[in-house]
Amino acid sequence: xxxxxxxxxxxxxxxxxxxxxxxxxxxxxxxxxxxxxxxxxxxxxxxxxxxxxxxxxxxxxxxxxxxxxxxxxxxxxxxxxxxxxxxxxxxxxxxxxxxxxxxxxxxxxxxxxxxxxxxxxxxxxxxxxxxxxxxxxxxxxxxxxxxxxxxxxxxxxxxxxxxxxxxxxxxxxxxxxxxxxxxxxxxxxxxxxxxxxxxxxxxxxxxxxxxxxxxxxxxxxxxxxxxxxxxxxxxxxxxxxxxxxxxxxxxxxxxxxxxxxxxxxxxxxxxxxxxxxxxxxxxxx
Amino acid sequence: xxxxxxxxxxxxxxxxxxxxxxxxxxxxxxxxxxxxxxxxxxxxxxxxxxxxxxxxxxxxxxxxxxxxxxxxxxxxxxxxxxxxxxxxxxxxxxxxxxxxxxxxxxxxxxxxxxxxxxxxxxxxxxxxxxxxxxxxxxxxxxxxxxxxxxxxxxxxxxxxxxxxxxxxxxxxxxxxxxxxxxxxxxxxxxxxxxxxxxxxxxxxxxxxxxxxxxxxxxxxxxxxxxxxxxxxxxxxxxxxxxxxxxxxxxxxxxxxxxxxxxxxxxxxxxxxxxxxxxxxxxxxxxxxxxxxxxxxxxxxxxxxxxxxxxxxx
Ligand SMILES: Nc1ncnc2c1ncn2[C@@H]1O[C@H](COP(=O)(O)OP(=O)(O)O)[C@@H](O)[C@H]1O
Ligand SMILES: [Mg+2]
Numbered sequence: 001x002x003x004x005x006x007x008x009x010x011x012x013x014x015x016x017x018x019x020x021x022x023x024x025x026x027x028x029x030x031x032x033x034x035x036x037x038x039x040x041x042x043x044x045x046x047x048x049x050x051x052x053x054x055x056x057x058x059x060x061x062x063x064x065x066x067x068x069x070x071x072x073x074x075x076x077x078x079x080x081x082x083x084x085x086x087x088x089x090x091x092x093x094x095x096x097x098x099x100x101x102x103x104x105x106x107x108x109x110x111x112x113x114x115x116x117x118x119x120x121x122x123x124x125x126x127x128x129x130x131x132x133x134x135x136x137x138x139x140x141x142x143x144x145x146x147x148x149x150x151x152x153x154x155x156x157x158x159x160x161x162x163x164x165x166x167x168x169x170x171x172x173x174x175x176x177x178x179x180x181x182x183x184x185x186x187x188x189x190x191x192x193x194x195x196x197x198x199x200x201x202x203x204x205x206x207x208x209x210x211x212x213x214x215x216x217x218x219x220x221x222x223x224x225x226x227x228x229x230x231x232x233x234x235x236x237x238x239x240x241x242x243x244x245x246x247x248x249x250x251x252x253x254x255x256x257x258x259x260x261x262x263x264x265x266x267x268x269x270x271x272x273x274x275x276x277x278x279x280x281x282x283x284x285x
Numbered sequence: 286x287x288x289x290x291x292x293x294x295x296x297x298x299x300x301x302x303x304x305x306x307x308x309x310x311x312x313x314x315x316x317x318x319x320x321x322x323x324x325x326x327x328x329x330x331x332x333x334x335x336x337x338x339x340x341x342x343x344x345x346x347x348x349x350x351x352x353x354x355x356x357x358x359x360x361x362x363x364x365x366x367x368x369x370x371x372x373x374x375x376x377x378x379x380x381x382x383x384x385x386x387x388x389x390x391x392x393x394x395x396x397x398x399x400x401x402x403x404x405x406x407x408x409x410x411x412x413x414x415x416x417x418x419x420x421x422x423x424x425x426x427x428x429x430x431x432x433x434x435x436x437x438x439x440x441x442x443x444x445x446x447x448x449x450x451x452x453x454x455x456x457x458x459x460x461x462x463x464x465x466x467x468x469x470x471x472x473x474x475x476x477x478x479x480x481x482x483x484x485x486x487x488x489x490x491x492x493x494x495x496x497x498x499x500x501x502x503x504x505x506x507x508x509x510x511x512x513x514x515x516x517x518x519x520x521x522x523x524x525x526x527x528x529x530x531x532x533x534x535x536x537x538x539x540x541x542x543x544x545x546x547x548x549x550x551x552x553x554x555x556x557x558x559x560x561x562x563x564x565x566x567x568x569x570x571x572x573x574x575x576x577x578x579x580x581x582x583x584x585x586x587x588x589x590x591x592x593x594x595x596x597x598x
Contacts, residue, residue: 077487079483079486079487082483082486084408084410107486107489107490107491108489110486110487110488110489111488111489112489114487114488115483115487117480117483117484117487119480121478121480121481121483121484122484123481123484123485123499124481124503124596124598133485133488133490133498134488134489134490136498137485137488137489137490137491137494137498138489181484184484184488185487185488188488188489
């Protein structure tokens with residue numbers, strides 16, 4: 001049961017100057033979703049998703065678990081193609097190009113749109129080889145050492161690992177492994193980085209480091225992050241999309257739906273939908 | 286105060302009762318349970334003992350009978366009906382080495398290829414892929430003599446028509462152990478977590494690049510273990526070879542495609558063992574010792590390889 005109080009003030013604090021700011025328009029779009037629906041084996045997991053995602057911004061996807069955040073994120077770099085039962089409908093434009101068009105190669109898509117997973121997944125190889133893996137498979141073998149160093153610096157990991165680049169990546173801590181995965185991702189110089197709950201397996205200090213990193217990275221990359229941690233969404237993102245599970249009339253089927261999408265400060269201080277308010281103020285989850 | 290003092294003895298009683306119950310719960314199990322446990326453990330130990338005793342009896346018997354024949358002649362000399370004291374296993378050893386080399390040549394690419402198809406490419410929701418899977422499991426349980434008949438009909442004669450040559454025997458043994466290699470390779474591939482494949486694909490690697498640079502290297506120790514175990518099985522097989530032309534008495538060094546016949550270790554042992562003379566019996570026992578040492582060494586190496594190099598996730 002959801003109890004709704006009147007005039008509830010959200011518990012998430014946002015910097016005061018944002019409090020009354022009107023939602024700024026998206027200047028440059030990296031993604032444009034029009035009526036996206038994803039089905040697994042013919043059953044909808046998310047439905048009717050229409051939104052625009054800004055270039056060089058951090059966009060957060062929040063919502064209760066099972067509402068389809070990961071599903072939606074995996075659409076953006078065609079990782080859903082790897083699940084045989086998954087099917088994507090609707091229109092998804094990437095810089096105005098149809099990402100699901102007939103001439104689009106999903107392998108090429110993933111070179112431009114990288115992904116960092118929930119659980120750090122370093123390869124069972126040396127730290128160096130982990131970062132060099134992407135450039136190598138793309139055939140970029142010149143100046144590999146510089147590429148690796150640049151990527152590790154970019155992921156704020158260089159100082160911690162520069163003396164043991166040849167060591168196995170499995171010897172790193174969880175937080176270091178996740179930053180290694182980010183380094184591995186930026187070594188192929190993508191345009192967009194997708195992150196699916198990148199901090200959920202990490203301690204608060206590692207989480208803080210990765211959040212700082214995201215704010216730095218958005219200078220160069222567009223970032224879409226899934227998180228169930230609302231403080232994290234409030235701290236790092238420019239825009240927040242709130243998804244929620246919806247049931248059909250007979251309560252047989254359930255799917256995720258976009259409830260509210262706006263500037264982060266608006267979503268957390270003055271949401272226009274009651275359900276968003278309940279969620280961000282911690283009353284449901 | 287009054288009431289409190291009056292209840293004190295009763296409280297003490299209650300506390301003592303509770304304590305003794307707890308003590309009883311912590312005390313030894315009932316005698317019946319203890320005995321049943323001991324009997325069960327004893328039976329299990331007996332099962333292990335019977336298994337080990339069989340192996341031990343074989344080794345001791347082979348050693349007692351064969352130690353007199355253990356010499357370098359065993360490896361360097363060809364068999365001889367006239368001079369058992371000089372006879373050895375040379376052509377059989379050379380034949381067995383060539384046989385297992387051929388088995389590996391065939392089984393490594395085909396076995397790994399089939400495993401890769403089934404694990405990485407096949408859509409297991411399709412009925413034909415499930416049928417293939419079930420049949421590979423079944424093939425691993427087919428008696429080896431059936432493979433001998435198959436080899437005779439399809440490899441020695443029939444479509445391939447290779448004749449009674451060593452390569453035909455090799456191919457027959459390869460078919461026999463192929464299911465083992467496929468099953469072991471699939472297990473090794475399956476042990477590589479999906480997160481590794483996803484991580485690689487998400488960087489823009491193709492599926493083949495992902496398999497070649499991530500999945501295969503991580504599963505090589507497991508695959509190699511499976512191949513060694515399969516080869517050691519092939520090394521010990523006799524029945525199918527008898528059908529596809531491992532003639533029992535060969536005194537020259539066999540070649541893969543030579544049409545004059547070939548032999549293999551277990552076949553030659555079988556042949557010596559059939560002879561009544563004491564000296565041939567000793568030769569057979571010595572041959573068994575050699576085989577046992579080689580097979581134990583191969584299997585130990587496989588286990589060591591797995592423990593040493595297997596990727597832990
Ligand atoms: N591979 C899959 N096959 C079938 N159903 C799936 C698969 N992945 C996710 N789902 C379903 O889709 C819905 C959304 O899941 P997901 O995107 O993982 O949600 P979230 O990331 O928000 O927790 C869930 O009901 C889940 O069971
Ligand atoms: Mg998820």
